[in-house]
Amino acid sequence: MQIDKDVVTHLNRLLAFELTSIDQYMEHSRRYEDLGLNKLYERINHEVDDERGHADLLIRRILFLEGKPDMETRHELRLGKTVPQMIEGDLALERENAKTLREVISHCEKVKDFVTRDMLVGILKDTEEDHAYWLRKQLGLIEKLGLPLYLQSQL
Amino acid sequence: MLGNQQVLQQLNRVLTHKLTAINQYFLHARMYQNWGLQALNDRIYKASIHEMKYADDIIERILLLEGLPNLQELGKLLIGEAPAEMLALDAKLQRSDIDAIREAMAICEEQQDYVSRDMLNHILDGQEEHVDWLDTQLDLIEQMGVETYLQSKL
Amino acid sequence: MYVCLCKGVSDHTIRQAVDDGLSSMRELRQQYGVASQCGCCKQCAKEVLADALQQKQRRFAQESLIDTDVCYA
Ligand code: FES
Ligand SMILES: [Fe+2]
Ligand SMILES: [Fe+2]
Numbered sequence: 001m002q003i004d005k006d007v008v009t010h011l012n013r014l015l016a017f018e019l020t021s022i023d024q025y026m027e028h029s030r031r032y033e034d035l036g037l038n039k040l041y042e043r044i045n046h047e048v049d050d051e052r053g054h055a056d057l058l059i060r061r062i063l064f065l066e067g068k069p070d071m072e073t074r075h076e077l078r079l080g081k082t083v084p085q086m087i088e089g090d091l092a093l094e095r096e097n098a099k100t101l102r103e104v105i106s107h108c109e110k111v112k113d114f115v116t117r118d119m120l121v122g123i124l125k126d127t128e129e130d131h132a133y134w135l136r137k138q139l140g141l142i143e144k145l146g147l148p149l150y151l152q153s154q155l
Numbered sequence: 156m157l158g159n160q161q162v163l164q165q166l167n168r169v170l171t172h173k174l175t176a177i178n179q180y181f182l183h184a185r186m187y188q189n190w191g192l193q194a195l196n197d198r199i200y201k202a203s204i205h206e207m208k209y210a211d212d213i214i215e216r217i218l219l220l221e222g223l224p225n226l227q228e229l230g231k232l233l234i235g236e237a238p239a240e241m242l243a244l245d246a247k248l249q250r251s252d253i254d255a256i257r258e259a260m261a262i263c264e265e266q267q268d269y270v271s272r273d274m275l276n277h278i279l280d281g282q283e284e285h286v287d288w289l290d291t292q293l294d295l296i297e298q299m300g301v302e303t304y305l306q307s308k309l
Numbered sequence: 310m311y312v313c314l315c316k317g318v319s320d321h322t323i324r325q326a327v328d329d330g331l332s333s334m335r336e337l338r339q340q341y342g343v344a345s346q347c348g349c350c351k352q353c354a355k356e357v358l359a360d361a362l363q364q365k366q367r368r369f370a371q372e373s374l375i376d377t378d379v380c381y382a
Contacts, residue, residue, distance in 0.1 A: 137191035141309070144190065144238070149306045231349050234311040236319055244310060 001065065004111035008067030010104040011058050011116070014123075016073040017097040018055035022048055024077055024093060028086045032154075037083070039154040044090075047131060054123050061116060083151065084142055091135040098127045158220025159266045165259035166217050166271065167225045169278075172252045173210040175230035177203050179248055182234055183241045187308075192238065194308040199245070202285055209278045216274055238308075239293075239301050246289040253282050312354050315346035320357050327361040334358060 029044035059069045075096070078089030101124045108117035142150045180203035188196035214224040233248050235241035256279045263272035296304045311319050318341045326341065334355060337343045344351040 137189075141191050141305075145302045145306050149302050153306050153309050229349070231353055232311075232314055234314060236310065236321075240310060 003065065003113045003116075007108060007111065007113050007116055008062055008065050010107055011062050011065075011067070012070040012073070014097075014100060014104060014120070015055060015058045015062070015069060015071075016075050017093075017100060018051050018058060019071070019073075020075045020077060021051040021093060021097065022055065023074065024079065024090065025051060027077075027079055028090065031086070032083075035083075037151065037154045040083070043134070050126060050131070054126070057119055057123065061119060065116075084139070084147065087135055087138050087142075091132060091139070094127055094132040094135065098124060098132065101127065158217075158222055158271075159268060161262055162266050162268045162271055163217060163220060163222035165262050166213055166220075166222070167228075169252075169255055169259050169275065170210060170213045170217070170224060170226075171228045171230055172255050173206050173213060173278075174226065174228075175232060176206040176248060176252060177210060178229070179232045179234065180206060180245065182232070183245065186241070187238065190238070192305060192308050195238065198288075202245075205281060205285075209281065212274055212278070216271060220271075238305060239296050242289055242292050242296070246286060246293065249282060249286040249289060253279065253286065256282065312357055313341070313343045313350040315350070316342035318343050323354070323357050324361045324364075327358065327365055332362060 025044050025048045029041050029048065032038075032040040032044060062069045075093075078092050080086035080089045101120055105117055105120045105124065108114070108120065138150075141153075145153070180199050184196045184199035184203060187193075187199060214226075217224040233244040235244045256275050260272050260275045260279070263269070263275065292304070311317065312323060322341065323337065323343075326337070331337060331340065334344070334351075337354060337358060338345050343354050
């Protein structure tokens with residue numbers, strides 16, 4: 001079923017974000033594990049599943065709209081070396097993702113593709129309230145506790 | 156049953172303190188949560204709910220005494236900007252509550268309203284426990300430094 | 310600590326404003342909205358303002374003392 005040809009293009013832009021997030025979170029979570037920061041590993045490894053869930057929704061919707069999911073394109077990876085860098089890189093990616101989601105949601109509203117819009121609002125809620133909010137809290141804690149104590153709490 | 160005017164006035168005064176505390180603790184609890192200090196949120200959220208139960212006891216008692224509980228009046232909230240300051244301000248509020256309750260109890264005794272006095276005594280018990288906990292936290296902060304203390308409250 | 314919750318003004322903000330030359334409740338109300346909504350904070354704001362002004366004056370007095378010292382040295 002086709003509603004608006006641009007919607008598929010936009011959904012593919014968003015798909016690239018989810019695929020980039022999967023890559024980045026995979027790398028970061030494994031690096032946390034390697035550093036012995038098991039709590040961070042678990043949290044970010046779980047984030048990979050969330051992002052895969054988002055990608056799944058997007059791919060299914062693109063196929064339903066008779067489009068072709070673009071599995072190749074990625075956005076810029078923001079890999080960090082230190083823990084604060086990794087968290088900041090993740091936050092930057094989530095913020096870009098949220099910004100793009102808002103753009104696409106308003107486009108869907110314009111072309112009256114309400115079901116896609118609804119699906120994207122769910123993804124935006126995860127992005128804002130779960131992922132980005134958690135990352136911001138960690139940066140705040142690093143500031144409040146200092147890095148060594150923060151890291152100790154993530155063993 | 157018509158209550159003594161002085162007692163009713165005192166009960167309303169304590170009620171104002173309780174209503175103020177409910178709000179102060181509630182906002183502080185959610186600020187802790189917003190910063191990822193979940194353990195502090197849990198503790199202070201519960202303190203807020205306790206205050207609400209005390210307020211309820213007082214409201215019921217005032218109505219029974221055929222008075223009008225004043226839920227309009229609210230004291231100044233002491234809202235801090237950082238965890239240690241917030242705990243210190245809670246202790247300050249709690250101390251002034253305790254003073255108000257003690258004064259109210261003395262008047263109840265004087266006016267021979269022993270049931271109101273007993274209710275206030277029960278509330279006072281809870282307040283002393285909470286202020287004791289707050290003082291312990293402030294001590295811990297002094298001894299281990301605020302960073303290490305907060306690490307234990309994630 | 311937040312002095313005025315309606316307008317989100319803290320004691321730090323007030324002290325900073327005093328250092329920058331503010332000196333009355335009227336200015337505090339006009340420039341920061343303190344005590345312009347529910348009014349609960351009026352008393353507290355007065356106290357903080359008075360304290361800030363006093364501290365500023367004390368600092369000022371100390372600084373001018375040092376100055377004279379330097380003059381005579
Ligand atoms: S607290 Fe300042 S006007 Fe309400
Ligand atoms: Fe996502
Ligand atoms: Fe995400």
